[in-house]
Amino acid sequence: MIRLYHVTKTYRREAAALQDLTLTVHPRQFCFITGPSGAGKSTLLKLLIREERPSSGQILVTGRNLDTLAARQLPYFRRRLGVVFQDFRLIPTRTVYENVALLMTLQGVPLKERKRRAFEVLRWVGLQNRMTAFPEELSGGEQQRVAIARALVNRPVILLADEPTGNLDPELAHDIIRLFQEVNASGTTVVVATHDKGLIATFGGRVILLDHGRLVDDGE
Numbered sequence: 001m002i003r004l005y006h007v008t009k010t011y012r013r014e015a016a017a018l019q020d021l022t023l024t025v026h027p028r029q030f031c032f033i034t035g036p037s038g039a040g041k042s043t044l045l046k047l048l049i050r051e052e053r054p055s056s057g058q059i060l061v062t063g064r065n066l067d068t069l070a071a072r073q074l075p076y077f078r079r080r081l082g083v084v085f086q087d088f089r090l091i092p093t094r095t096v097y098e099n100v101a102l103l104m105t106l107q108g109v110p111l112k113e114r115k116r117r118a119f120e121v122l123r124w125v126g127l128q129n130r131m132t133a134f135p136e137e138l139s140g141g142e143q144q145r146v147a148i149a150r151a152l153v154n155r156p157v158i159l160l161a162d163e164p165t166g167n168l169d170p171e172l173a174h175d176i177i178r179l180f181q182e183v184n185a186s187g188t189t190v191v192v193a194t195h196d197k198g199l200i201a202t203f204g205g206r207v208i209l210l211d212h213g214r215l216v217d218d219g220e
Ligand SMILES: Nc1ncnc2c1ncn2[C@@H]1O[C@H](COP(=O)(O)OP(=O)(O)O)[C@@H](O)[C@H]1O
Pocket: 011, 012, 014, 016, 017, 035, 036, 037, 038, 039, 040, 041, 042, 043, 044
């Protein structure tokens, strides 16, 4: 579960990027967060992984109060989340396979299991033939799919994706959302930030609408 209570986020002295947001995303829910550029979608996702901290208000994610979460608990907390960053954040010196398998290596997952899971998710995103390529050899859409595979490989409790289809053609974008729906059906809570109205019109479900940092519609 994700819960925000009266969350405000102000970067330096600008207008609030998020203003008094109160919101619950239930376990196993699938929801879109939408709104125009600058609405606060990315800020909201960054708060949920504690990459940013709110100026005021409280946030609960997987039963943790992010305000009181100690720095040494952060890796364990984040391990349970799958995150697709808007800018991918792939490691340029590692292959596709290594980018996807790296976290499992750090966690001590046995080699055979690492390979099995990495191959599986790379097949899901259609990159089984690019495993030995480096990120710079890939198109933007392929890099995006590596980022998606990496987010799924750990079977996260919550999947958070920021514009995960931004570099994909519509057909592939639909495939990715359908994949997220399958992941959701297996028990993962999924939150997708997108400004793509077509995608939302196609898939529907719960749509949380932000504008200028304010909650316009919580979709429930
Ligand atoms: N690191 C930052 N420093 C200062 N302002 C920021 C930062 N990140 C986002 N903002 C501002 O916060 C607002 C919301 O941005 P963002 O969360 O990226 O919106 P969206 O993802 O919906 O486009 C915008 O006005 C943006 O300029």
